[in-house]
Structure formats: C-alpha cells, structure tokens
Amino acid sequence: MWPFLLARKQLFPPGRxxxxxxxxxxxxxxxxxxxxxxxxxxxxFGEEHRRRIRESAGDIIITxxxxxxxxxxxxxxxxxxxEEGVKAAAPYIEGAxxxxxxxxxxxYFVRGIDTARERRVTPLDQFLPAEVLNGFDDEHVIxxxxxxxxxxxxxxxxxxLSSSAHVLQAVEGNRRTLPKELEVHGIFHTGxxxxxxxxxxxxxxxxxxxxxxxxxxxxxxxxxLHDHRRADEIAARLNAKLMLPPARAKAWTDVRKEFLQAVExxxxxxxxxxxxxxxxxxxxxxxxxxxHVVRRTRExxxxxxxxxxxxxxxxxxxxxxxLVGALGYGIGTTFAILTLHFRQNIVALxxxxxxxxxxxxFEKVPLHYNPADFFAAALLTLGLITAVSLLPAIWAARRKPxxxxxxxx
Amino acid sequence: MDTSALDASAAAPPVIQATALAKSFKTPQGLxxxxxxxxxxxxxxxxxxxxxxxxxxKTTLLQVLGGLDRPxxxxxxxxxxxxxxxxxxxxARRRARWLGFIFQSYHLIPELTAxxxxxxxxSIAGSRSRELAPAADxxxxxxxxxxxxxxxxxxxxxxxxxxxxxxxxLLNKPRLILADEPTGNLDERTGEEIxxxxxxxxxxxxxxxxxxxxxxxxxxxxxRRLILRHGTLHEENSSPAQS
Numbered sequence: 001m002w003p004f005l006l007a008r009k010q011l012f013p014p015g016r017x018x019x020x021x022x023x024x025x026x027x028x029x030x031x032x033x034x035x036x037x038x039x040x041x042x043x044x045f046g047e048e049h050r051r052r053i054r055e056s057a058g059d060i061i062i063t064x065x066x067x068x069x070x071x072x073x074x075x076x077x078x079x080x081x082x083e084e085g086v087k088a089a090a091p092y093i094e095g096a097x098x099x100x101x102x103x104x105x106x107x108y109f110v111r112g113i114d115t116a117r118e119r120r121v122t123p124l125d126q127f128l129p130a131e132v133l134n135g136f137d138d139e140h141v142i143x144x145x146x147x148x149x150x151x152x153x154x155x156x157x158x159x160x161l162s163s164s165a166h167v168l169q170a171v172e173g174n175r176r177t178l179p180k181e182l183e184v185h186g187i188f189h190t191g192x193x194x195x196x197x198x199x200x201x202x203x204x205x206x207x208x209x210x211x212x213x214x215x216x217x218x219x220x221x222x223x224x225l226h227d228h229r230r231a232d233e234i235a236a237r238l239n240a241k242l243m244l245p246p247a248r249a250k251a252w253t254d255v256r257k258e259f260l261q262a263v264e265x266x267x268x269x270x271x272x273x274x275x276x277x278x279x280x281x282x283x284x285x286x287x288x289x290x291x292h293v294v295r296r297t298r299e300x301x302x303x304x305x306x307x308x309x310x311x312x313x314x315x316x317x318x319x320x321x322x323l324v325g326a327l328g329y330g331i332g333t334t335f336a337i338l339t340l341h342f343r344q345n346i347v348a349l350x351x352x353x354x355x356x357x358x359x360x361x362f363e364k365v366p367l368h369y370n371p372a373d374f375f376a377a378a379l380l381t382l383g384l385i386t387a388v389s390l391l392p393a394i395w396a397a398r399r400k401p402x403x404x405x406x407x408x409x
Numbered sequence: 410m411d412t413s414a415l416d417a418s419a420a421a422p423p424v425i426q427a428t429a430l431a432k433s434f435k436t437p438q439g440l441x442x443x444x445x446x447x448x449x450x451x452x453x454x455x456x457x458x459x460x461x462x463x464x465x466x467k468t469t470l471l472q473v474l475g476g477l478d479r480p481x482x483x484x485x486x487x488x489x490x491x492x493x494x495x496x497x498x499x500x501a502r503r504r505a506r507w508l509g510f511i512f513q514s515y516h517l518i519p520e521l522t523a524x525x526x527x528x529x530x531x532s533i534a535g536s537r538s539r540e541l542a543p544a545a546d547x548x549x550x551x552x553x554x555x556x557x558x559x560x561x562x563x564x565x566x567x568x569x570x571x572x573x574x575x576x577x578x579l580l581n582k583p584r585l586i587l588a589d590e591p592t593g594n595l596d597e598r599t600g601e602e603i604x605x606x607x608x609x610x611x612x613x614x615x616x617x618x619x620x621x622x623x624x625x626x627x628x629x630x631x632x633r634r635l636i637l638r639h640g641t642l643h644e645e646n647s648s649p650a651q652s
Contacts, residue, residue: 002532009520015561302516305477306577307505307533309498402469402478 003312006303007319010296020292021324024285028328029335031281032381035274036336039373041343041365042267048366049256049263052192057255058090058121058222059231060238064247066095071217073204077117079242080223085234087226088120091218093207097200100160100179104151109199110161112207121224124188132186138206140185146197148187157184163210180210191364193357228252278380285324286388293317293392300396301404314397321389325382332381333374340367422489424507424585424617425474426450430483432466432473443469445640447483451617453584456608458620458628460645461637467621468589470637474619475508475587476500488584505534509578509616511607513590515570517562517577523549523569524558527577534581541580548576552606568599575607585617592624604630 011021062080064070073091080089093112099105115136118124124133128142136142141159143151153159162179182202190196202210204218213219225231231251238249253260293300296317303313339346343365347353356362432444443466451457461467472478474485476492485492487507492500509530517526524545531541549558552572554565562570571591578586591607592600604627611618622628634645 002529002538005525005532006518006521006529009518009525013520014522015563298516299518301477302512302518303533304501305475305504305510305516306530307501307503309501311498312533400478402472 003315004319007316007323010316011320011323020288021327024288024324025328025331027281027285028325028381028385029332031274031278032329032332032377033335033339035271035278035377035380036333036373037339038270038274039267039377040336040340040367040369042263042270043370043373044366044368045362046260046263046267047368047370048362049260050252052190052195053255053260054228054252055123055190056195057252059225059228059252060086060223060235061250061252061255062221062223062238062247063250064219066219068246069213069217069219070221070247071214073216073218073221074114077221080221080238083234083238083242085225085227085230086223088117088224089221090114090117090121090224091204091221092118093204093211093213093219095207095211095219096164097210098162098164098166099151100162101151104153104159108147110163110202110207110210111199112202112204112210114204121222127188127190128186136185136201136203138203139183140203141182141206142186142188142201143184144196144199145187145189146193147200148184150197153184155184155187158182159184161210163212165210165212180206182206191362193363196363275380278384282384282388285321285385286391289317289321289324289389290392290395292320293396296396297399297404300399301401304399304401304404310397313399314393317393317396318386318389321385321393322382324389325385328385329378329381333377343367421453423450423452423486424455424488425619426484426486426489427474428484430470430473430480430485432469432478433481443640444473444480447640447642449474449635449642451585451619453617454615455633456611456618456620456631457633457635458622458631459635459637459642460622460625460628463623465637466640467637470642471587471589471619471621475510476504505530506581507584509581509583509586511571511574511578511586511588511591513593515562515567515574515594517570517573519562522559522561523554523565523573526562526573527580530577530580536581545576545580548579549573551610552576566599567595568603571595571603572606575603575610579610579614579616582614583616585619586611588618588620588622590622591620592622592627600624600627 012018062070062076070076070091077089077091080086091114095110097108097110099108115124115133119133132142141161143153148154151159158181160179160181166179180202188196207213208215208217211219225234232253235249235251242249300313303316304310347356347365356365427447427449430444430447431442433440433442435441447470449457459467459470469478473480476485476487480493483493487503490503492503518529521529524542527545527548528538528541531545532538546555546558549555552575554569554572554576557565557569562573565573571594575591578588588607592603595603607618608630620627620631628634636643636645
C-alpha cells in the first residue's frame with residue numbers, strides 16, 4: 001500500500017542520513033531503556049526479597065510467644081503435613097546468641113533445625129553439600145560465609161556461643177545451662193548479605209539446650225506449600241481450624257510486609273517518574289513530527305492533487321509515528337537488556353556496591369525479567385507515540401490541497 | 410507543433426463543465442473576489458490555453474477546476490458528474506482517475522525515484538504498482554528518460570523533472586490534464602522541448618488539456634485560447650468565454 005511505502009521512504013530517505021528518524025527513534029529508545037531498566041531492577045529486588053523470605057521462612061510460619069513453646073513439635077509437624085496444600089513442615093528454634101570468644105564478641109542469630117525436615121522446607125541443599133548436612137550433629141555449627149569471614153573462623157575451628165537464655169539466667173542468678181562450644185562444620189553462602197553475615201545453624205537439640213526449651217519443643221514450625229501463592233488462604237484456614245491461641249499461622253507475605261510494601265511503592269513511584277519522562281519525550285517527538293509534517297506541506301498538497309484521500313494522508317504520517325515508536329521500542333529494549341546484562345559492571349563502575357550490600361542486602365544485583373513490564377512499556381510507548389503522532393497526522397489530512405500547495409510555494 | 414488533432418471534439422460528454430463559477434477569499438481588508446462568473450466547457454481531446462497577468466487568478470481557476478479548491482458559488486461538472494458539495498474523499502478519488510496535474514515546480518516526491526514518482530499516481534488511483542510498472546517504464550521511455558528510472562529527483566535537471574511530472578500525469582490515462590505554467594521554471598529551449606513533448610503525448614493519448622501559461626507563443630498553440638482578466642474568463646478577441 002502506497003501510504004506505507006511513502007511513510008518508509010520519508011522516514012528513511014534514500015541517499016540521505018535520516019536525521020528526523022534517528023533523533024526520534026533514539027529519543028524513544030532511551031526512554032524505553034530507562035523505563036525497562038528501572039522496572040526490571042526494582043522488580044528483581046522485590047522478587048528476590050520475596051524468594052529469599054520464602055526460602056528462609058518457608059511459605060507459612062506457625063509462631064508462638066517465647067514463653068509458650070510449641071510441643072510436641074514433631075507430632076504437630078506431622079499433623080500439619082497432612083493438611084491439604086501443605087508439602088512439608090519443619091520445626092525450628094530461633095533466637096539471639098552471643099559469641100563469647102576473645103576478640104569475637106557480638107550478637108548473632110542462631111537457628112536450630114531438624115536437618116532432615118528442614119531440607120524439605122528450605123533449600124539447604126542449594127547452599128551446603130550433602131555430606132555437610134548428613135554429618136551435621138549436636139556438636140556442630142554452620143556459619144554464613146560473611147559471618148565466618150568476619151569472625152575469622154574456618155571449618156574445624158571452634159566457637160563458644162551463649163544464648164539469650166544464658167544471659168537471663170545469669171541476671172536472675174539461676175544458671176541452669178552453660179555456654180556451648182561448637183565446631184564449625186560448614187559454611188554456607190546464599191548471596192543475601194543479611195543471612196550470610198548474621199545467621200548460623202545448629203541442630204534442634206543444641207538450640208533447645210541453649211535456649212532452655214523443654215524436650216520435644218520448638219519456637220516455630222514453618223511449612224512448605226505445593227503452591228506458595230495459596231499461602232494467605234491456607235494460613236487463614238489453619239488459623240480457623242487448627243490453631244489455638246497464642247499459636248498463629250502467618251503467610252510469607254506477612255513476613256517483612258512493610259519492607260516489601262516499601263519496595264513495591266518504590267517501584268510504582270519510579271514507574272510514575274519514568275512515565276512522566278516518557279511523556280515528555282513523546283511530546284518532544286510529537287513536536288519534531290509536527291515540524292517534519294509542516295516541511296512536507298507541498299507533498300501533502302501533491303498527494304491530494306494526485307487523488308490521495310485525507311484518510312490515506314493521515315495514514316502516511318501516523319505510520320511514521322508508529323514506526324518511530326516501534327523501532328524506538330525495539331532498540332530501547334535491546335539497550336535495556338544489554339544494560340541489565342552488564343548491571344554488575346555498571347554498579348562497580350558507579351562505586352555503588354556498598355549501597356547494594358547495605359540498603360538492598362544483595363551482593364549482586366538480582367535479575368528477574370517480568371514479561372508484564374515489557375508489555376506495559378510497549379503499550380505505553382506505542383500508545384503515547386501514536387497519540388502524539390495523531391495530531392500532526394490529522395493536521396496533514398485536513399489541509400486543503402490548494403492551501404498546501406500555495407503555502408509551500 | 411501540430412495541434413490539429415487536439416481540436417477534435419467527440420460525442421462523449423464534456424470532460425469539464427463550469428457554470429458561473431466564483432471564488433473569493435476572506436482577507437483582513439475584506440472579501441477578495443478572485444474569480445467571478447467563470448463558465449467554461451471543454452470537450453474530450455480539446456486543448457485550451459488560459460493566459461492572464463500575474464495575480465489574475467489563473468492558478469486559483471485551475472485549482473477550482475481540478476477540485477483542489479471549492480468555488481464560492483457556481484456549478485462544476487466532471488464528465489457530467491456534479492462535483493460541488495461532494496466530500497474531499499470523493500473529489501480525491503475522482504481526481505485520481507480523471508485528472509492529471511502538471512505543476513510549474515514539478516512537485517516530485519524527493520525520496521522517490523523517477524519511476525516510483527510515476528507509479529505513485531497509479532497506486533493512489535488504486536492500481537498495483539507491479540501491474541503499472543510496464544506502463545510507467547513505457548512513459549519514461551516516451552519522455553526520454555528510459556535510462557533515468559532509478560534516479561532521484563535531486564539527480565535530475567529541471568527539464569527532466571518536468572518530463573517525469575508529465576509521465577506521472579499521464580499514467581492513469583486521465584480524461585483531462587491541467588497544466589499550470591509547466592515551462593515557467595525552465596529555460597526557453599527546454600521549455601519548447603517540454604511543450605512539444607506534452608502536446609505530442611496529449612494528442613496521441615487523446616486527452617484534453619488546459620494549459621495555463623504566461624507565454625503567448627505556447628498559448629497560441631492552443632486551438633482555443635482564453636484569457637483571464639479581472640477574474641473573468643474571455644475567449645481571446647471575443648466576449649466572456651461560453652461553451
């Protein structure tokens with residue numbers, strides 16, 4: 001169809017550098033690239049945090065106050081595993097511990113686990129070799145990689161841990177448990193700074209002893225579901241059916257809820273800012289397209305004289321706008337993918353690794369492509385560019401051929 | 410130049426019939442009457458020239474006759490079909506099939522080659538470029554530009570551009586060609602060549618022609634000579650033009 005041929009030729013004139021097309025397409029491309037990079041990075045942060053929360057906390061956590069430990073933990077776990085939608089359940093004991101070794105004093109998190117059950121709920125096997133997990137016993141402790149590095153200890157070395165229970169007993173003058181000397185049996189690395197830098201694992205029995213809990217009791221039980229998206233629904237059902245206060249089932253979505261909401265809000269705000277930037281870019285392109293159309297006044301008159309209907313003239317200029325939008329989107333997407341591919345180098349170049357570790361708690365910028373972000377950017381770009389192209393296109397289509405020829409001569 | 414064949418009128422309806430056409434423009438100083446009471450009938454294959462001083466309204470008349478502008482009053486028929494009051498899209502479709510335009514400044518699309526410029530007229534009229542390609546090539550040969558088909562207008566001289574414009578005007582085999590100062594931008598020799606070519610092609614293609622020109626020599630080649638004076642059209646050496 002001639003309007004498409006003419007649109008293509010006017011956009012990319014043979015034998016000449018296509019200045020208008022180059023500037024307009026690059027404008028759209030940069031806007032799209034910025035939008036996609038920001039959206040993907042923010043999306044990745046949120047997704048990565050959600051994944052880490054599910055990996056460390058499970059899909060649902062059964063919590064009780066410290067004064068009412070859950071017991072018998074193994075039987076309750078078996079009962080929970082029989083619930084519809086629940087894949088596995090693992091009891092654990094979590095609390096603060098003080099490291100008492102000389103030059104290594106500090107507060108850390110200890111989680112006592114039932115290794116066999118825990119492997120079914122959290123991806124321990126991803127971070128530790130099977131032989132480490134299989135040989136893990138009551139005399140052992142497994143440290144996060146950054147914590148081990150900070151403490152300057154390696155596998156086979158020993159550390160002495162004292163729990164919050166020890167501290168309380170000491171204050172009350174009623175010491176019933178003694179600090180634990182444990183051998184570092186393994187070092188795990190998840191890439192999540194908060195866990196690698198502060199967490200350590202012991203067996204359930206060691207943690208019970210450290211935190212002075214009754215036999216067979218645990219401080220929490222966490223569940224792995226067949227479908228994590230059903231966590232809210234299943235948690236509500238467990239609360240209604242099984243839980244007696246003060247025990248409560250809490251879905252993973254409620255763990256660090258405010259933080260996840262802040263990340264989501266940040267993503268939305270950045271999308272809004274990027275939308276404004278894209279809008280401004282679109283209007284600039286609309287204005288460029290308008291001057292491009294005005295320069296074509298003579299040709300508009302000619303096409304009309306040759307028998308081109310106003311609708312076809314509109315198509316000629318609208319197609320140019322849509323082509324600019326589509327090519328800009330394509331190039332912008334390529335820019336975005338390349339930028340995201342080299343994201344780690346860019347963070348290093350900007351000297352932002354520290355911010356990444358401290359603010360977002362990641363060693364590396366995570367990457368999770370979300371097709372919806374790309375679809376939204378395509379819709380937004382093409383929609384805006386088409387809308388701003390319509391105005392000059394309508395102007396061209398409404399020109400009287402006689403006026404167009406007179407104005408151009 | 411032999412113009413006798415263009416003189417023959419056929420039994421077919423007039424290609425154009427204008428009755429009491431008037432055209433005025435609103436200006437800050439008031440209404441500017443450019444054309445008044447213009448009547449003209451042109452039969453198939455007829456050749457008429459229109460002369461007039463600068464600003465006499467020759468181009469406006471041609472634009473009104475060609476449906477590029479609407480008359481303020483009067484009646485206009487193309488091929489016995491009433492044109493006034495029709496939509497822009499209707500006029501555009503009829504123009505594509507029935508009329509050919511040749512302009513003083515050629516008005517070629519700079520991004521299209523000579524061949525593509527000619528084919529554009531066919532595409533706009535609804536034909537497939539592939540079907541019209543042989544006809545476009547034949548017309549290019551006819552205007553002496555067989556070897557320049559792939560050249561852009563920027564690589565052609567003024568005379569060559571006007572040859573392309575003539576070929577473009579003829580591609581759809583129009584019943585009437587409206588030529589507005591087709592030699593106005595050309596030197597004398599090239600102008601003569603173009604006129605010879607135009608009249609020759611128009612005669613063989615059996616197309617009616619209205620030639621607007623300043624040039625008395627070219628105007629005198631027409632069997633029917635009209636002059637536009639104070640917005641009114643007169644047969645030369647006679648009273649206002651009638652059918």
